[in-house]
Amino acid sequence: MKFSELNLDPELMEGIDATGYVTLTPIQEQVMPPILEGKDIIASAQTGTGKTAAFLLPILSKLIAHRHEGHISAIIIVPTRELAVQIAQHVEGIAYFTPISSIAIYGGGDGNAFVTEKKALTNGVDLVICTPGKMIAHLNMGYVSLKHLQFLVLDEADRMLDMGFHDDIMRIIRQIPEKRQTLLFSATMPEKIRSLAKKILHQPVEVNIAISKPPEKIVQKAYVVYEPQKLPLMTNLLKELSFRSLIIFCSRKQTVKQLTQSLKRAKLNVSEIHSDLEQSGREDIMLGFKSGRIPILVATDVLSRGIDIDTIDVVVNYDVPHDGEDYVHRIGRTARAEKDGVAITLVSDKEINRFARIEALIGKEVEKAPVPEALGPAPAYQPSQRRSRPQGQGSHGGQGGQQKRRNFKPGNRTGQPKGKPQQ
Known part of the structure; x- marks a missing residue:
């Protein structure tokens, strides 16, 4: 029509x-x-x-x-x-x-x-x-x-x-x-x-x-790691992935602040947004993110539903959301307006059971990508157990955890405005 x-x-x-x-x-x-x-x-x-x-x-x-x-x-x-x-x-x-x-x-x-x-x-x-x-x-x-x-x-x-x-x-x-x-x-x-x-x-x-399930066009991946491995893995991914706009979600604003500072020290062009910022500051950051001047944004869940930008290529869950619906909304920031998108979740050994519940909610087992060997042994993904034993990198398959680069191309729009965010 x-x-x-x-x-x-x-x-x-x-x-x-x-x-x-x-x-x-x-x-x-x-x-x-x-x-x-x-x-x-x-x-x-x-x-x-x-x-x-x-x-x-x-x-x-x-x-x-x-x-x-x-x-x-x-x-x-x-x-x-x-x-x-x-x-x-x-x-x-x-x-x-x-x-x-x-x-x-x-x-x-x-x-x-x-x-x-x-x-x-x-x-x-x-x-x-x-x-x-x-x-x-x-x-x-x-x-x-x-x-x-x-x-x-x-x-x-x-x-x-x-x-x-x-x-x-x-x-x-x-x-x-x-x-x-x-x-x-x-x-x-x-x-x-x-x-x-x-x-x-x-x-x-x-x-x-179609409620409670992410669009099929979102390529979902998860990395199962120990908590101290998250930061080096995140830094590695940001340098390996090809993207124009990428957003990283954290459940706590303290994590947002710490992660942003760490990424800045790694010479990455990144900004943060959370409830502690003045409204004018938040609006300036959002303008920079929308325009592409700021390619990486670290945010709390305040933006998981409140941001609608067609050019977000990758969403990263730095931690696993507490609510399965929040997972759907977080990763729904990408693959908008008929475009492709990637959603990556970093799952610590203590978050495995929570992530398994999310997989049950969306009716899909998310691909577990191999962790780079340089980061050391990673936990096995065993949701039924409280603790996971360390395991070598060969356990997940793949080649040394190298994330394949994707070149994202704009797709055709249907009912979405050109150059404007759409909810």
Whole structure:
């Protein structure tokens, strides 16, 4: 199905053409027609499927036809600042030729940002992209009216509930009209999401697109090592792999800081991003990473869902995530927009059982790559045992652990904008 078949507003179609959209992704094809018909949606989909466009395009098209000038007409609630900024940038691109106004509202800004937000919320803005806590802060001050709201979107709803935003979300919902169109998007569908959906949705259309399993095009590999072997292995991989953009995920920000310093000492061009950084610093680093000026980024899980850049060739899990779903989201940062990608996980002897549980979740045994002989004996991968005995490098097969270089080539896009990050 092509975007030209959807009968979207002509001004919006100019933006769609300019950003390179041609054909719809599967979730766009299933979600956009019912949204255009005015139906509520509960949708489960992996990141990288084009779901941001799936809800933005029909909402923008309908807003152009039924604007309430001087009022807030649509709110998109998201879990993180990064995702709020990303969606706002996406809106700016595709709505460039339309009269639609929008603003991103999130914590961590300075006084000038607050003044700008207050002015927009007071005078009225068509579309607000916000984090729950910051929106509540404005609502508490009494100058925000949501009486004319037509559309409510909850994106990454499972993540927001995991972060403790349930009460904030409900407080916002209590201030908006019951007669509205509500769209709920979630990577997973646990019972708490089902319960929330029953409270806020009206006879929703349900869409499920391949949850809890990474795309087949991601080449997954794991190295089973002792903890002290991780740093030298990581350094070796970064010098051997061919990539434009690579992201390394760590579960703790202290690990992020230590690893970044170690890699800098190895003369690698690397930056770090975590919650200790000021918002302006995080945005500068993300800009450098997106532009390619910073080829290697070390990050906490704050970015496992909040970053959508089409050019990430390799994702490395420096440690094994505690949650299998987090593994899926981490490695889902690569192989986007029909491109290839590699996901590498460094599994310490103490993380073997955890990684085995992840393999069970995704229904696939991840290839165990040989550790370079220069690093010494490595543990055997024996999930059923608490301890693994050291084993020589011949045990995994291969040739001395040399990672083959891959030359990544851009693929064809379907429902993904050129040069813009896509959620």
